[in-house]
Amino acid sequence: MRELDNMTVKSDKKAGCDPRDDSFDLKKTTLRVFRTNTAQGKDSHFDSLVVPVQRWTTVLDSLLYAKSYLDSSIGIRYSCRMASCGSCGMKINGIPRLACYTKISELEDPVVVCEPLPNFPVIRDLVTDFTQFFNHHKSINPYIQNLNYDKTEKIDEVSSSHSHRQSREEVDKYLQFSYCIKCGLCYSACPTVATDTKFPGPQALAQLYRYYADSRDAGKNRLNIVDDRHGLWRCHFAGSCSKVCPKGVDPALGIQLLRSYMLGISKDKRNV
Amino acid sequence: MTDNLYHDVVIIGSGLAGLRAAISCAETNKKLSIGVISKVQVMRSHSVSAEGGTAAVLFEDEGDNKDSHIYDTIRGSDFLADQDVAELLVRQMPDEIYKLDDWGMPWSRKTDGRIDQRHFGGYSFPRATYAQDKVGFYEMQTLYDTCLKFDNIHFYNEWFCTSILDDGNNNFAGLTVIEMKSGDFLIVKALAGIICTGGAGRMYSFSTYAYSSTPDGLDMAYRAGLALKDMEFVQFHPTGIIPSGILITEGARGEGGYLINNQGERFMKRYAPKNMELAPRDVVSRSMMMEMQEGRGFVHETGVECLKLDLTHISEDRIKERLAGIREIGIKFSGVDIVNEPIEIRPVCHYMMGGIHTDIDGRTEMDGLWAAGEAACNSTHGANRLGANSTSECLVWGKITGMLAAGYAHTHLNSTIDIPNDKILLEEKRIYDGIFRGTGNVNPYEVKKELTDMMDKNAYVFRNEDGLTDGLKKARELSKLAWNHVDDKAKEYNTNFVNVMELDSILRVSEIILMGALNRKESRGAHSRTDYPNRDDINFLKHTLAYYNKAEPRLAWHPVKFTQYAPVERKY
Numbered sequence: 025m026r027e028l029d030n031m032t033v034k035s036d037k038k039a040g041c042d043p044r045d046d047s048f049d050l051k052k053t054t055l056r057v058f059r060t061n062t063a064q065g066k067d068s069h070f071d072s073l074v075v076p077v078q079r080w081t082t083v084l085d086s087l088l089y090a091k092s093y094l095d096s097s098i099g100i101r102y103s104c105r106m107a108s109c110g111s112c113g114m115k116i117n118g119i120p121r122l123a124c125y126t127k128i129s130e131l132e133d134p135v136v137v138c139e140p141l142p143n144f145p146v147i148r149d150l151v152t153d154f155t156q157f158f159n160h161h162k163s164i165n166p167y168i169q170n171l172n173y174d175k176t177e178k179i180d181e182v183s184s185s186h187s188h189r190q191s192r193e194e195v196d197k198y199l200q201f202s203y204c205i206k207c208g209l210c211y212s213a214c215p216t217v218a219t220d221t222k223f224p225g226p227q228a229l230a231q232l233y234r235y236y237a238d239s240r241d242a243g244k245n246r247l248n249i250v251d252d253r254h255g256l257w258r259c260h261f262a263g264s265c266s267k268v269c270p271k272g273v274d275p276a277l278g279i280q281l282l283r284s285y286m287l288g289i290s291k292d293k294r295n296v
Numbered sequence: 297m298t299d300n301l302y303h304d305v306v307i308i309g310s311g312l313a314g315l316r317a318a319i320s321c322a323e324t325n326k327k328l329s330i331g332v333i334s335k336v337q338v339m340r341s342h343s344v345s346a347e348g349g350t351a352a353v354l355f356e357d358e359g360d361n362k363d364s365h366i367y368d369t370i371r372g373s374d375f376l377a378d379q380d381v382a383e384l385l386v387r388q389m390p391d392e393i394y395k396l397d398d399w400g401m402p403w404s405r406k407t408d409g410r411i412d413q414r415h416f417g418g419y420s421f422p423r424a425t426y427a428q429d430k431v432g433f434y435e436m437q438t439l440y441d442t443c444l445k446f447d448n449i450h451f452y453n454e455w456f457c458t459s460i461l462d463d464g465n466n467n468f469a470g471l472t473v474i475e476m477k478s479g480d481f482l483i484v485k486a487l488a489g490i491i492c493t494g495g496a497g498r499m500y501s502f503s504t505y506a507y508s509s510t511p512d513g514l515d516m517a518y519r520a521g522l523a524l525k526d527m528e529f530v531q532f533h534p535t536g537i538i539p540s541g542i543l544i545t546e547g548a549r550g551e552g553g554y555l556i557n558n559q560g561e562r563f564m565k566r567y568a569p570k571n572m573e574l575a576p577r578d579v580v581s582r583s584m585m586m587e588m589q590e591g592r593g594f595v596h597e598t599g600v601e602c603l604k605l606d607l608t609h610i611s612e613d614r615i616k617e618r619l620a621g622i623r624e625i626g627i628k629f630s631g632v633d634i635v636n637e638p639i640e641i642r643p644v645c646h647y648m649m650g651g652i653h654t655d656i657d658g659r660t661e662m663d664g665l666w667a668a669g670e671a672a673c674n675s676t677h678g679a680n681r682l683g684a685n686s687t688s689e690c691l692v693w694g695k696i697t698g699m700l701a702a703g704y705a706h707t708h709l710n711s712t713i714d715i716p717n718d719k720i721l722l723e724e725k726r727i728y729d730g731i732f733r734g735t736g737n738v739n740p741y742e743v744k745k746e747l748t749d750m751m752d753k754n755a756y757v758f759r760n761e762d763g764l765t766d767g768l769k770k771a772r773e774l775s776k777l778a779w780n781h782v783d784d785k786a787k788e789y790n791t792n793f794v795n796v797m798e799l800d801s802i803l804r805v806s807e808i809i810l811m812g813a814l815n816r817k818e819s820r821g822a823h824s825r826t827d828y829p830n831r832d833d834i835n836f837l838k839h840t841l842a843y844y845n846k847a848e849p850r851l852a853w854h855p856v857k858f859t860q861y862a863p864v865e866r867k868y
Binding site: 061062063064079080088091092093096097099100101102103104105106107108109110111125127147148151153154161162165166167168187188189190191192194195198199202203204205206231235238240241 | 336337339340341342344345354394397398399400402404405407408409410411430433434437441442444445453477478506507508539540542624625628629630631739741742745782783784785786787788789791792795
C-alpha cells in the first residue's frame with residue numbers, strides 16, 4: 025500500500041486557529057477588560073491589552089489569547105465557543121452579548137470594551153454569580169407536570185404504548201421558547217430586574233410560558249406562581265430582553281401571551 | 297484541615313450521562329442525597345453541542361428492528377464492540393426516547409404527530425431520533441429541568457474535582473474538590489460515585505469539543521489505579537469547519553448533503569459505493585484524507601487543505617426546518633450560507649471511543665464507583681462509534697449506573713467512611729506544592745498548544761510508527777518542561793490554576809493514546825496504521841488497557857465479548 029500520511033497541509037500552518045501566525049492579514053485591536061476581585065475588596069479598573077485579530081476572531085478568541093500570552097489572571101467563564109452552552113455572556117461595547125458569538129470585525133470599533141453582565145453580582149473580572157438567576161428559573165417549576173397523562177388521548181397506538189403525539193402546530197407553540205440557553209443576557213438587559221430582584225425576569229417567565237404552552241403538560245397552578253406584584257405584572261415591556269437574546273427567543277412575547285391567558289383574553293386549556 | 301461534605305451518591309460531571317444518572321438515582325430512591333459536581337455551571341457541559349440525533353429503534357412496524365441496530369453498531373465498531381453491551385444499548389434505548397418525550401423533549405415530529413427519525417451514517421434504517429439539529433442541547437435542557445423536580449438532587453456548580461479517594465481497601469470513599477468561586481479545597485465523602493466527565497478532545501488543537509473537554513476525569517480515574525481502555529481509538533468526524541473546528545452535524549449528510557472534491561465529484565463513490573456519504577465516520581474521514589493526498593482537495597484561506605460539504609441542492613425550507621443550527625454556525629463562524637454555497641470542511645477530533653474501563657453495567661474496578669457516557673469505556677462502540685449512538689449511550693448508562701449506585705448506597709447507608717489522611721495530604725501537596733506554588737518560566741499555554749498541535753499531526757486519521765514514536769518523544773519532553781506554575785495568585789475563581797491542572801492531565805493521557813496507538817500494529821476502525829494497513833484479528837482482536845505506573849503506563853490486553861456475530865470484512 026502506498027504510504028499515506030497526514031501531511032496534507034500545504035504549508036506549516038495548522039488547521040487550528042493560531043492568531044500568533046503573522047503570515048495572515050494581521051490587524052490588531054485593543055481590549056479594555058474590566059478587572060476586580062470582589063472577595064478581596066479590590067477596586068475595579070480596566071486593563072488594556074493589544075491582541076491580533078483575523079477575519080473570524082471572536083471576542084472570546086481574543087480574550088483567551090490575552091489570557092494565554094499576556095495576562096493569565098484574567099477571570100473569564102467559557103466553554104463551548106459555539107453559542108450553545110451560555111457561559112460567556114458579558115457586556116461588550118455596552119451591550120450584553122456572548123463573547124464567542126461576537127466577532128471583533130463586526131463591532132467596527134478599534135477598542136473592544138469587555139465588562140461583566142449588569143444585574144448580576146460580580147465574582148471576579150468578567151465572571152458573575154448566576155445563583156439568583158437560576159433560583160428564579162427553578163421557582164417557576166420548569167418541568168412537565170402530571171405524568172398521569174390521560175391515556176385515552178394522544179397516545180400513539182401504532183408503534184408504542186408510551187409515545188405522545190404532538191402536531192407541528194402544537195410543537196410550534198412552545199418551540200422558540202425552548203431555544204433558551206440560560207446565558208442571562210435578557211436578564212442583564214432588563215430594566216425591571218435592575219430595580220426589583222424579586223422579579224423572576226424574562227428568562228424565567230419565558231420558560232414558564234414554554235411549559236405552559238406544551239400540550240404534554242397538565243400543571244394546574246402555573247400562572248398563580250407569578251401572579252403578584254413582583255411577578256408577571258411587574259414587566260413594563262421595555263423589550264430589551266428580546267433584542268439581546270442570541271438565540272432568537274422572544275421573552276417579551278412569552279410574557280404578553282402569559283398575560284393574555286391570565287386575563288382570560290386567550291382561552292386556557294386548563295381553566296385556571 | 298479541609299472541610300467535609302457528604303452525599304450518599306456523588307456524580308462527577310453534569311452532561312447527559314451525569315444528569316440522566318442523577319434522575320435515575322433520585323427515582324430509584326427518594327431518600328438518598330445526591331450531589332452532582334461539575335467543573336462548569338451544571339447544564340453547560342459539552343453535551344449541549346451534540347447536534348444530529350439519538351439512535352433508537354422506534355418503528356419496528358415500519359421495517360426497523362433491534363437486531364439490525366445491534367449488528368450495525370457491532371459492524372461499525374470494526375468488531376471490537378463487546379456484543380452483549382451493544383445489545384443492551386439497543387434494547388434499552390426506545391424507552392429512553394419516550395422518557396424524554398414525557399419530560400418535555402421537543403422531538404421533531406412526523407406530520408401525524410409521531411416522533412420523527414432521520415438517516416445517519418452506518419445504519420440500515422433511518423433511526424436517528426432528532427430535534428432539529430440541536431438534539432444534545434434539548435436533551436440537556438430537558439434533563440436539567442427535570443432534575444429540578446427532585447429535592448434530593450443537589451448541584452455544585454463550578455467545583456473542580458482533583459482526585460478520587462478510596463478507603464485504602466479499594467472501596468470508593470469520595471473526592472477532593474476545589475470550589476472555584478471561593479478557591480477552597482474540600483473533601484466530598486460519599487458511599488457511591490459515578491464518573492460522567494465526558495470526552496477529552498481538547499488533547500487535539502483541531503477539535504469539535506468545548507474548551508472544558510479535557511481529560512481531568514479520565515486522569516483522576518487513572519491516578520486512582522483504574523484502567524483506561526482503548527484510548528488509541530479517537531474518532532475524527534468528517535465535517536469540522538475551519539479554523540474553529542466547530543461541528544457540522546452528520547445529519548447534514550443524513551438530509552442528503554454531498555461531499556465534493558475540487559473536481560466537483562462526489563468522491564465517496566470510490567470508497568463506499570453503497571452508503572456513499574453515509575458510510576461510518578472512520579471510513580468517510582479516511583476517504584477524505586486520501587482524496588486530499590491525491591491532490592483533489594481545496595485549500596482554505598488559512599492554507600489548510602480541505603474538501604467541501606454541499607447542501608445547495610436541498611431546499612431552503614428544509615434546511616430552515618431541520619438544519620437551522622448549522623446554517624447559523626456556517627454563517628457566523630465560516631462566513632458561508634449553506635443554502636447558497638458549499639462549506640469547507642476537514643476531519644476533526646470528535647469523540648473518544650476509549651475511556652475508563654467498565655463492565656457491561658458501567659462498574660469500574662473500584663467498589664462503589666461507576667462510570668457512564670463518553671468518560672466510560674464499556675465497549676459499546678469498539679474501534680469506531682456510529683453517529684447518534686453516543687447520546688444514546690449516555691442515556692442508557694446514565695440510567696443503569698444511577699440505579700445501581702442508588703442500590704449500592706442504600707445497602708451501605710450505615711457504613712462509616714474512612715479516608716486515610718495521608719491520601720488527602722498527598723493530593724493537597726500534588727496540586728498546591730506541585731502546581732499552584734510551582735516555579736518555572738515555561739508558559740503552560742504554549743506547552744498545551746505544542747502538545748495539541750503534535751496530536752493533530754502525529755495521532756490523526758492516519759498514523760505510523762515514526763510519527764507516533766516522534767509524538768511520544770515530544771509529549772515526554774514537553775511534560776518535563778517547567779510548565780507547572782500558576783502566575784495568577786488569587787484564590788477566587790482562578791481559571792489559570794484550572795487550566796494548568798487540565799494541562800497536567802492532558803500530558804498524562806495523551807501519552808496513553810500514543811502508546812496504545814504504537815502498540816496496536818494493525819488498522820481497525822478509527823485507528824489506521826499506514827505501516828499496518830490491515831485488520832489483524834489473530835493478534836489484535838482485543839482491548840487495550842493502560843494502568844498507572846510511575847515511569848510510564850503499563851499496558852495490558854482484555855478480551856472482547858462475542859455473542860453471535862463473527863468478524864467479517866466491512867464494506868459500505
